[in-house]
Amino acid sequence: MSVDPLEQQTRHYGSEYTMVDYKTNSLNLFLNISYTFSPKMMMYGTVTFNTSTAELNQVIMPDISDRLQNELTGTTDLTHQDFTFTEMHEYSDLDYELIGTMIGFEYRLAPDITWTVDGRYYDLTDNDGYVYGDETGSLFIIRSGLKFEF
Numbered sequence: 001m002s003v004d005p006l007e008q009q010t011r012h013y014g015s016e017y018t019m020v021d022y023k024t025n026s027l028n029l030f031l032n033i034s035y036t037f038s039p040k041m042m043m044y045g046t047v048t049f050n051t052s053t054a055e056l057n058q059v060i061m062p063d064i065s066d067r068l069q070n071e072l073t074g075t076t077d078l079t080h081q082d083f084t085f086t087e088m089h090e091y092s093d094l095d096y097e098l099i100g101t102m103i104g105f106e107y108r109l110a111p112d113i114t115w116t117v118d119g120r121y122y123d124l125t126d127n128d129g130y131v132y133g134d135e136t137g138s139l140f141i142i143r144s145g146l147k148f149e150f
Contacts, residue, residue, distance in 0.1 A: 020056060020057050020058075021056075021057045022054065022055070022056045022057075022092065023054065023055055023057070024052065024053070024054040024094075025052065025053045025054070026050065026051070026052040026053075027049075027050070027051050027052075028048070028049070028050050029048070029049040029050075030046065030047070030048050031046065031047045031048075032044075032045070032046050033045045033046075039108070040107060040108040041105070041106070041107050041108070042105070042106045043103070043104070043105050043106075044103075044104050044105075044106075045101070045102060045103040045104065046100070046101070046102045047099075047100070047101050047102075048098070048099070048100040048101075049097070049098070049099055049100075050097065050098040051096070051097045051098075052094060052095075052096055053094060053095045054092065054093065054094040054095075055092065055093045055094075056092040056093070093128045094128060095126075095127040095128040096124060096125060096126045096127060096128070096135075097124070097125045097127075098122065098123070098124050098125075099122070099123045100120065100121070100122045100123075101120070101121045102118060102119070102120040102121075103118065103119055104116065104117065104118025104119070105117050105118070106147075109146075112148060112149045112150060113146060113147070113148055113149075114146070114147040114149070115144075115145075115146055115147075116143075116144065116145055116146070116147055117142075117143070117144040118142075118143055118144075119140070119141065119142050119143075120139075120140070120141040120142075120143075121138070121139070121140050121141075122138065122139045122140075123137075123138045124136060124137055124138070
């Protein structure tokens with residue numbers, strides 16, 4: 001069984017014929033605090049804010065059917081190909097805000113053992129559903145444990 005030489009010349013033609021800009025804007029703010037009540041007890045906390053947008057400019061592909069036919073020996077019919085990409089630029093649109101807060105305490109039980117507890121809260125607002133749909137949601141976490149220093 002022989003392989004048609006035209007089938008061996010499969011290529012992706014998009015980036016060869018046009019360039020597209022992708023623009024992102026991001027703002028991140030952080031506030032950290034800590035306070036030592038005594039040599040044995042400390043409190044700490046963090047507030048974070050992130051807002052980000054990103055978008056791909058619309059892809060304008062030139063009509064390259066004639067050029068492709070010439071490159072592929074002039075015998076290939078490419079009339080069934082769609083090089084318009086009219087909706088592709090919307091796949092990469094991002095627009096979200098993320099707020100996070102955390103507060104924690106440490107209490108030294110012994111010179112090398114510390115008990116810790118902290119709570120964290122995250123809230124994501126997704127203003128543009130991206131590929132996976134609307135990812136808006138909140139998360140609350142409480143953690144506690146012992147820290148051993150050696």
